Structures are given as C-alpha cells and as structure tokens.
Amino acid sequence: MARRPAEFDLRAALREPWFTPRAADAPALLALLDGDQADDRVAAGRALGRLLSAAPLILSRAEEAPPRLRCRLTAVVGQLAAREAPGARALLVRLLSDADHRTRRSAAMALGRLPGQDTEDALLEACKHETEPTVQRALVAALGKIGGPRSQALLAGLQTDDPILRRIVDRALLMVTRTVERPTPACLRLDRAPPRPLTVLARCRGGLEEVLADELAPLAQVLSSGPGEVRILLGRPPADLLRARTLLTIGFPLEIADATDRAAAIAQALLAPAAREILYTFTDGPIRFRLAWCEGGHRRAETWRCAKLVAEADARLRNDPTGSLWEVRVRERGGLRLEVGPLRPVDDRFFYRKQTVPAASHPTVAAALARMAGVDPQDVVWDPFVGSGLELAERALLGPYAALLGSDISPAAIEAARANLTAVGARFELSVRDACAQEPWMPNPTLILTNPPMGRRVHRGGGLGELLDRFIGRAGRVLRPGGRLVWLSPLPSRTAARLRAAGLVLERTHLVDMGGFQAQLQLARKPAAPSGR
Numbered sequence: 001m002a003r004r005p006a007e008f009d010l011r012a013a014l015r016e017p018w019f020t021p022r023a024a025d026a027p028a029l030l031a032l033l034d035g036d037q038a039d040d041r042v043a044a045g046r047a048l049g050r051l052l053s054a055a056p057l058i059l060s061r062a063e064e065a066p067p068r069l070r071c072r073l074t075a076v077v078g079q080l081a082a083r084e085a086p087g088a089r090a091l092l093v094r095l096l097s098d099a100d101h102r103t104r105r106s107a108a109m110a111l112g113r114l115p116g117q118d119t120e121d122a123l124l125e126a127c128k129h130e131t132e133p134t135v136q137r138a139l140v141a142a143l144g145k146i147g148g149p150r151s152q153a154l155l156a157g158l159q160t161d162d163p164i165l166r167r168i169v170d171r172a173l174l175m176v177t178r179t180v181e182r183p184t185p186a187c188l189r190l191d192r193a194p195p196r197p198l199t200v201l202a203r204c205r206g207g208l209e210e211v212l213a214d215e216l217a218p219l220a221q222v223l224s225s226g227p228g229e230v231r232i233l234l235g236r237p238p239a240d241l242l243r244a245r246t247l248l249t250i251g252f253p254l255e256i257a258d259a260t261d262r263a264a265a266i267a268q269a270l271l272a273p274a275a276r277e278i279l280y281t282f283t284d285g286p287i288r289f290r291l292a293w294c295e296g297g298h299r300r301a302e303t304w305r306c307a308k309l310v311a312e313a314d315a316r317l318r319n320d321p322t323g324s325l326w327e328v329r330v331r332e333r334g335g336l337r338l339e340v341g342p343l344r345p346v347d348d349r350f351f352y353r354k355q356t357v358p359a360a361s362h363p364t365v366a367a368a369l370a371r372m373a374g375v376d377p378q379d380v381v382w383d384p385f386v387g388s389g390l391e392l393a394e395r396a397l398l399g400p401y402a403a404l405l406g407s408d409i410s411p412a413a414i415e416a417a418r419a420n421l422t423a424v425g426a427r428f429e430l431s432v433r434d435a436c437a438q439e440p441w442m443p444n445p446t447l448i449l450t451n452p453p454m455g456r457r458v459h460r461g462g463g464l465g466e467l468l469d470r471f472i473g474r475a476g477r478v479l480r481p482g483g484r485l486v487w488l489s490p491l492p493s494r495t496a497a498r499l500r501a502a503g504l505v506l507e508r509t510h511l512v513d514m515g516g517f518q519a520q521l522q523l524a525r526k527p528a529a530p531s532g533r
Contacts, residue, residue, distance in 0.1 A: 010025060010028055010029075010032075011032070011040060011043075014032075014040075014043035014044065014046075014047055015043060019047075020050075021047040021048075021050060021051050022051075022053075023051060023053040023054045025047070025051070026048065026051055026054035026057055026058065029044045029047055029048050029051075030044075030048070030058075030061060030069075032044035033045055033048065033069065033072050033073070033076070034068070034069045034072070041072065045072065045075060045076050045079075046079075048076045048079075049075075049076050049078075049079025049080060049083075050079070050083075051080075052080065052083055052085055055080050055085040055086070055087075055088065056087075058073065058076060058077065058080065059077060059080070059085075059087055059088060059091050061073060062074060062076070062077050062091060062095075063091065063094075067099075067100040067102065067103065070095075070098070070100060070103050071100060071102040071103045071106050072106075074092070074095055074103050074106035074107050074110060075106050075109075075110060077091055077092055077095075077110065078092060078106075078107075078109070078110025078111070078113065078114075079110075081110065081114055082113060082114065089111075089114060089116075089118070089119070092107045092110050092111050092114075093107075093111070093118070093119075093122040095107035096108065096111070096122055096123075096126040097126070101132040101134065101135050104126075104130070104132070104135045104138075105132075105134050105135045105138045108123065108126070108135060108138035108139045108141075108142050109138050109141075109142065111123060111142055111146070112138075112141060112142030112143075112144075112145045112146060113145070113146075114146065115145075115146040116146070119146055120143070120146060120147055120148060120150065120151060123139055123142050123143050123146075123147070123151075124143070124150060124151065124154060126139055127139050127140070127143070127154060133162055133164075133165065136162075136165055137164060137165050137168050140155065140158070140165065140168050140169050140172050141168055141171075141172055143155065143172055143176065144168075144171060144172025144173070144174075144175040144176050145172075145175060147172075147176040147179070148176070148179065148180060149180055151172075151176050152173065152176045152177055152180055155169055155172055155173040155176060156173060170304075170308055171304050171308075174304070174307055174308060174311055174318075174319070177311070177318070178288070178318045178319070178320040178322075178323070181286055181318065182288075182320065182322070182323045184285055184286050185284075185285050186283060186284060186285030186286045186287070186288065186323075186325060187283070187284050187285065187325070188282060188283060188325050188342050188344075188345060188346075189281075189282050189283065189284055190237060190238040190239040190282055190342060190345055190346075191237050191239045192237055192281060192282060193235070193236055193237050194234065194235065194237075194238075194278075194281060195277065195281060196235075197221075197233050197234060197235040198233070198234050198235075198252060198278065199223070199231065199232070199233060199234075199252065199253055200220070200231070200232050200233075200234045200238065200241070200250055200251070200252060201229050201230075201231055201250065201251045201252070201253055201339055201341075202216060202229065202230045202231075202232055202241060202244070202247055202249075202250050203228055203229050203230075203247070203248045203249045203250070203251070204228060204229070204230070204246050204247060204248050204364065205228065205246075205248065205362070205364060205365060205368070205512055205513050205514075206227050206228040206511075206512065206513030207510045207511045207512035207513055207518070207521070208246050208364070208365075208368045208510065208512060208521075209225040209226070209227070209228070209229065209230055210225070210510065211246050211368045211371055211372065211510075212230050212244060212246045212247060213225055213230045214371070215243070215244035215245065215246055215247070215371070216230060216232055216241065216244055216247075219232075219234075219236065219240055219241060219243065219244070220232040220233060220234045220235070220236070220241070221233040228513065238250060238282065238342075238345075239345070239346075242345070242347055242349060245349055245363075245364065245367035245371075245394065245397075246364045246367050246368045246371070247364065248364060249341055250341055250342070250345075251329060251339035251340060251341030252275075252278050252339055252340050252341065253337070253338070253339045254269040254270070254272070254274075254275050254338040254339060254340060255269060255272065255274065256268075256269055256336055256337075256338060257269075259335065259336035262302055262330075262336060263302040263303075263305040263306040263309065264305075264306075264309065265336060265338075266291070266302075266306045266328065266330065266338060267306045267309035267310045267313070269338050270289075270306075270310055270317065270328065270340070271310060271313050271314060271317075275340060276314070276317075278340065279317070279326065279340070282342070283325060283326075286316060286318060287316055287317050287318065287325070287326065288318050288319075288320040288323050288324040288325055288326065289317065289318070289319060289320070289324050289325070289326040289327065289328050289340070290319065290320065290321040290324040290326075290327055290328070290343065291303050291306065291307075291319065291327075291328050291330060292327050292328065292329050292330065293330050293332075294329055294330060294331045294332075295331065295332050295333060303319070306319070307319030324343055325342065325343055325344070326340055326341065326342060326343055327340070327341055327342075327343045328340050329341065349363070350363040351423065352393050352420050352421075352423040352424040353388075353390070353420060353423075354416075354419040354420055354423050355388060355415070355416035355419045355420060356388045356416060357387055357388050357410065357412060357413045357416050359387070359453075359454065360387045360388040360390065360416075361387060361388075361390045361391060361451040363390050363394070365451065365488070365512065365514075366390035366391045366393070366394045366451065367394045368512075368521065369391055369394070369449055369450075369451065369486055369487070369488070369521065370391060370394035370395040370397075370398050370449065371394075371398065372486050372508070372521060372523055373395065373447055373449050373484060373486040373523070374484075375398050375399035375400070375401075376401075376446065376447070377399070377400040377401065377402070378402050378446065379395075379401045379402055379403075379446050379447045380401075380402050380403045380405070380442075380443055380444070380445045380446050380447070380480075381395055381401055381403065381404050381405065381445060381446075381447045381448075381449055382405045382406070382407075382442065382445035382447070382448050382449070382450075382478075383404075383405070383406045383407070383448075383449055383450045384407055384408075384435030384448065384450055384452075384471065384475075385407075385408060385435055385450050385451065385452045385453060386406030386407060386408045386413060386414070386417045386430065386450075387408060387413050387416070387417065387451065388413065388416040388417055388420055389406060389416065389417030389418070389420045389421045389428075389430075390420065391449045391450060391451060392404045392406055392417070392421060392426065392428060392449070393420050393421055393424045393426065395447075395449060396421070396424050396425075396426035396428075397424060402446075403427070403428075403429070403443065404421070404426055404427060404428040404429070405428070405429050405430075405431075405442050405445065406421075406428065406429070406430045406431075407430070407431045407432070407433040407434075407435060407441075408430075408432065408433075408435075409432065409433070409434055409435075410432075411432050414430050414431070414432055417430055418430055429442070435452075435471050435474070436467070436470040436471050436474055438474070444478050444479065444480045444483075445478060445479060445480065445483060446479075446480050446482070446483045446484070447483060447484050447485075447486070448475050448479060448483070448484070448485045448486070448487070449486050449487070450486075450487045451487065451488050452467075452468065452471070452487060452488065452489075452490075453467065454488075454490045454514070454517075454519065464490065464491065465491055465494055468489070468490075468491060468494070468495055468498070469494075469498050472495060472498045472499055472502050472504075473498075473502055475502065475504070476499075476502030476503050476504055476526065477502075479504075479526045480526070481526055481527065481528045481529040482525070482526060482527070482528040482529075483525070483526045484523060484524065484525050484526075485499070485504060485522070485523070485524045485525075485526075486521075486522070486523050486524075487521075487522060488512060488514075488519040488520065488521055488522075489519055489520045489521075489522050490517070490519045492509070492511075492519070492520035492522065495520075495522065496509075496522070499522070499524045503526065503527070504524040504525065504526055505524060505525050505526075505527060506522060506523070506524045507523050507524065507525055508521075508522075508523040509521065509522050509523070
C-alpha cells in the first residue's frame with residue numbers, strides 16, 4: 001500500500017471522489033462522526049460504511065457509544081450490513097430495542113433496506129411494542145419496503161389518529177401489496193384485436209412524422225400528425241404496428257374531465273371504462289403500471305396519491321415501477337395530457353444489432369433514411385461513414401439491390417458493421433477508407449446513403465464543415481447520373497449550397513430531432529445524362 005504524503009489531510013481527502021479510506025483511518029473517522037460539523041459527519045459516515053476491514057471496531061463502538069454517537073453509528077452499521085459485514089444485521093435488530101428512540105428509528109430505517117425473513121420478523125415484533133411516533137413511522141415505512149403477507153395483514157389492520165403515520169401506513173400498504181402480488185404472472189397481449197377501433201398515438205423522432213405516416217397507412221387510418229407523433233385509428237392488434245420501422249412507441253390517449261387536481265385527474269382517467277377496456281384487453285394477469293412525468297421530476301406525493309385512489313377503486317390495477325407492463329405518460333406542456341402505453345413490448349425489428357459504435361445511428365433514423373431513398377433493384381449503395389452499418393442493414397431489409405458498399409476510417413466500426421450486416425443476411429463489401437479519398441475501390445454508386453459525423457466523430461483537421469464540403473464534392477463526382485444522395489446534415493444551409501455547387505439537385509428535406517440538436521434529412525439527386533449521350 002502506498003505511503004501517504006506527510007501533508008495528507010483526511011478531512012480534505014473525504015471530499016474527493018477518488019479517496020479510499022483505510023482501516024487505520026477508522027479512529028479519526030469516528031471522531032469526525034462524533035463532531036459538530038455536519039459536512040464532516042456525512043463524509044465520515046459514508047467512508048466508515050465502506051470500511052469492511054474495520055467493521056468489528058465500528059460494531060463494538062456502536063454498542064457502547066453514548067446515545068448521540070450511537071444513533072449516527074447505527075446508520076453506518078446499516079451500510080456495513082448491506083455489504084454483508086458479519087454481525088451487522090444482528091446488531092441492527094438488537095438496536096430496535098435501544099433505550100434511545102433516535103437509535104431505534106435509525107435501526108428501523110437501515111433494516112428497511114435489508115430484505116429477509118429475519119428482518120421482517122424483527123420489524124413486526126418491534127411494531128407490537130413501539131410507542132414513539134417517529135419510530136413507529138420508520139418501522140411502518142421499513143415494512144412497506146421489505147415486508148410480505150404478514151406485514152400486509154398488520155398494516156391493513158393498523159389504526160391510528162396520527163395523520164402523518166396514517167399517510168405512511170397507506171403508502172406502505174400499497175408497496176407491500178404490490179410486492180405480495182408481484183409473483184403472480186402477467187403478460188402483455190398486444191397480439192389481440194381490440195373490441196372496437198381505438199385511437200393510438202404512434203411516436204417517432206421529431207421530423208419523421210411523414211415517413212412514419214407512410215409506413216402506418218397500410219395498417220391503420222391516419223387521422224393527423226404533430227411534432228413527433230402520428231394519430232391513427234386502429235382496428236387490428238397493436239403488435240402489427242411494429243412493422244413500422246420508424247416507430248418509437250405507441251400509446252392510447254386518455255380523456256381528462258378536470259385537470260384541477262392532477263393526481264385525481266390521472267386516477268379518474270385510468271379508472272374510466274375506455275381506459276380499463278384497453279388495459280383488460282391487452283393484459284393477462286395483474287395490471288401493473290408506472291407513472292412517467294414526461295417533463296421531468298418524480299412528483300412522489302402526487303404519484304402515491306394517484307396510486308392510492310386507483311388501488312382503492314380497482315384492486316386489479318397497481319402502480320408498480322418494478323414490475324410494470326404499462327406506462328402512464330403525463331405531459332403538462334400546453335395543458336395536462338395523458339396516454340397509457342405498453343412499457344416493454346416484444347420488439348424484434350432490429351434483431352441484427354449485434355455490435356455498436358459510439359455516436360452510431362438510432363435504428364429508426366437509419367430506417368427513415370432508407371425509406372426516403374426508396375428501392376431500386378439495380379441500386380449500388382454506398383455508405384461512406386458506415387459506422388455500425390445500420391443504414392445498409394435497413395436498405396437490405398427494404399428490398400433487392402445490386403450491391404451494398406461501406407467504408408469508414410475506423411476498423412472497429414467496420415467490424416461492427418460486418419457483424420450487423422452478416423446478421424441481417426446481406427451481401428456486402430466493407431473497407432477501411434477515408435470517405436473523401438480519391439482512389440477508386442468500388443463501382444460508381446447509384447445511391448449514397450449515410451449518417452455522417454455530427455461533430456464528436458470528426459477526427460480530421462479542418463473541422464466538420466470542411467469535411468462535409470470535401471465529401472459532397474466527391475459525392476458529386478462519383479454518383480452515377482440520376483443517382484441519389486440521402487443523408488443527415490448537421491449544417492443544412494452550408495451543405496445545401498455545397499450540393500448545388502456540386503451539381504446535385506436538393507429534392508426533399510426534413511428537420512429531424514437528434515436528441516439535443518437538429519439535423520436535416522436531405523435527398524439530393526444528380527441530374528440524369530441527356531438522352532443520346
């Protein structure tokens with residue numbers, strides 16, 4: 001073990017993320033934990049909780065320390081128990097009977113993070129005798145986190161005039177009930193046809209609504225579209241919508257009667273006949289859902305209140321973030337809007353993704369590029385910035401082609417593309433090459449299909465703009481007359497001008513949300529050669 005410098009300062013080191021305490025630090029850390037500086041106490045407690053080598057000393061000190069320090073050490077013992085330090089869990093159980101109520105409360109809180117029958121036994125026994133309100137609340141909260149059927153029975157029969165304890169009991173009962181019910185099997189059944197046509201919100205990357213609507217048109221009646229979504233009327237199994245390769249998620253919009261009280265409005269919408277018809281039709285077994293606040297935040301109080309209102313009205317519906325099949329998406333911008341959608345539907349559209357590389361295309365974006373390019377059985381397709389090969393894979397799945405060619409300056413990217421294109425069953429040729437290099441190595445393409453570097457992947461001097469300029473110049477030279485370039489441009493104005501200068505005609509554009517910034521999907525064509533030449 002390396003020696004520390006003479007000027008080593010333990011208090012300063014505790015604030016550094018790299019610091020690892022040693023067993024010899026335990027006495028000094030215990031002194032800081034017993035001190036009056038709150039920051040020192042928090043940092044020292046965190047460090048002591050990682051010191052398994054000093055666990056015997058810490059446990060011994062916890063039993064004999066005066067009440068103030070014993071309470072603080074109890075939280076440390078809880079950390080050690082989570083790391084399975086011998087004797088730590090048993091000490092926490094003994095501390096549930098400590099004379100100091102703060103220590104008992106700290107022990108209960110720590111045991112609430114340690115599932116096990118012995119833990120539940122100890123908490124249940126303590127509940128029978130505890131009279132201090134703050135400790136009662138900690139015991140009930142702990143049972144909600146780790147309890148089973150016996151805890152459920154105790155909590156269901158617990159009567160109290162303490163409004164704070166009543167609220168904690170209600171929440172704990174919801175938690176333990178969903179834990180007890182969780183082993184009951186449940187599954188999504190999106191392969192079932194709905195009893196009547198349903199309105200569905202099909203979501204995609206912003207800017208790809210037109211492409212998604214084209215994909216959905218053979219499957220459902222397209223009603224309207226907005227930023228990042230297409231509204232459809234569906235009369236067939238929702239699983240059929242997964243044929244749309246630009247689709248991200250689906251959701252069923254819920255009607256809201258009065259949004260004054262958000263928790264009550266969400267509960268009322270979930271309990272409405274139309275919502276329950278959806279959930280009952282497409283679920284076998286208990287219906288578990290999670291609330292997702294799309295604009296951020298957990299909104300714990302509103303979430304728990306909504307869960308309580310729903311559970312009281314329909315025992316089959318449970319808020320359960322751990323085992324949920326459904327997600328209730330709450331959107332608040334522009335007024336409260338709700339939709340319920342399957343959380344993890346079986347989706348094997350992108351089965352071929354065996355390997356990936358940093359900044360690779362999202363498969364739905366790659367699918368949009370391929371669809372924008374269209375299918376010509378005589379196509380010789382070149383992806384000059386092939387990355388993990390998703391654009392070529394999506395083009396292969398669309399229909400016949402003459403050749404698929406990919407190049408990249410990264411050998412790792414070429415290997416990822418090789419794995420993915422092999423998985424899709426494509427015929428292809430890959431090469432480690434610079435997209436702007438002039439040496440011939442392939443037949444002239446009829447289609448250039450690519451998602452180029454967007455900044456972080458640029459490893460050449462001169463910057464992104466110069467790279468794209470040079471590439472467009474080469475694309476204009478190598479494309480066959482009548483050929484197409486379909487790509488995403490992070491600098492749309494610049495590349496549009498450069499495309500014109502290279503003799504390409506810009507035919508179609510879409511601004512696409514790339515997750516934090518926008519790029520423009522551009523389709524440009526090289527004019528066909530005059531007849532007779």
